[in-house]
Amino acid sequence: MELQNLVEQVSIEDFGLPFEHQAVWNNRLRTTGGLFYPKDCHLAFNPLMYQKLTSIQFRQIIRHELCHYHLFRQKKGFHHRDKDFKKLLAEVDGLRYSPRVIQKKYRVYQCQKCGHEFVRVRQIDVNRFRCGNCSGKLIYQMDRYL
Ligand SMILES: [Zn+2]
Ligand SMILES: [Zn+2]
Numbered sequence: 001m002e003l004q005n006l007v008e009q010v011s012i013e014d015f016g017l018p019f020e021h022q023a024v025w026n027n028r029l030r031t032t033g034g035l036f037y038p039k040d041c042h043l044a045f046n047p048l049m050y051q052k053l054t055s056i057q058f059r060q061i062i063r064h065e066l067c068h069y070h071l072f073r074q075k076k077g078f079h080h081r082d083k084d085f086k087k088l089l090a091e092v093d094g095l096r097y098s099p100r101v102i103q104k105k106y107r108v109y110q111c112q113k114c115g116h117e118f119v120r121v122r123q124i125d126v127n128r129f130r131c132g133n134c135s136g137k138l139i140y141q142m143d144r145y146l
Contacts, residue, residue: 003023003024006023006062007043010066011066015066017070023042023044024043024044025044026044026046029045029046032046033049033061033064034049034064036069045062057095060093060094061095063089063092063095064089066092071084071088104121105121105145106120106121106143107124107144108140109124109126110139110141111134112137112138112139116133118131119144124138126140
């Protein structure tokens with residue numbers, strides 16, 4: 001389901017109020033699940049959380065951001081420290097803090113000859129280690145976080 005539709009659905013089902021602004025993905029979010037922007041009332045979500053968490057947990061992240069959103073629009077305390085926020089968050093069973101998604105750094109190598117990719121946690125000595133398929137030379141490509 002599209003993010004926009006999902007947020008609109010959670011808003012109606014769990015708050016009984018419409019979400020009338022934009023919900024977008026933000027790849028730059030690392031440890032936070034989502035963010036609320038009071039300036040234009042849009043919400044941003046971390047696509048990594050969506051991939052790694054269960055749909056129930058991700059829904060709780062949406063609820064958290066919608067608490068900011070709806071309280072702000074009702075001119076109530078919409079910050080984490082505010083009583084209104086804590087109360088509404090508890091009512092809708094939102095997530096207090098973003099869960100930690102552990103990301104591990106991998107090194108990606110590619111065979112120059114056959115193009116086969118090798119993903120390893122440890123560094124490979126490319127002078128000694130050759131491709132298992134065609135014994136071609138490996139070259140370092142990039143780091144990938146999985
Ligand atoms: Zn928050
Ligand atoms: Zn190869």
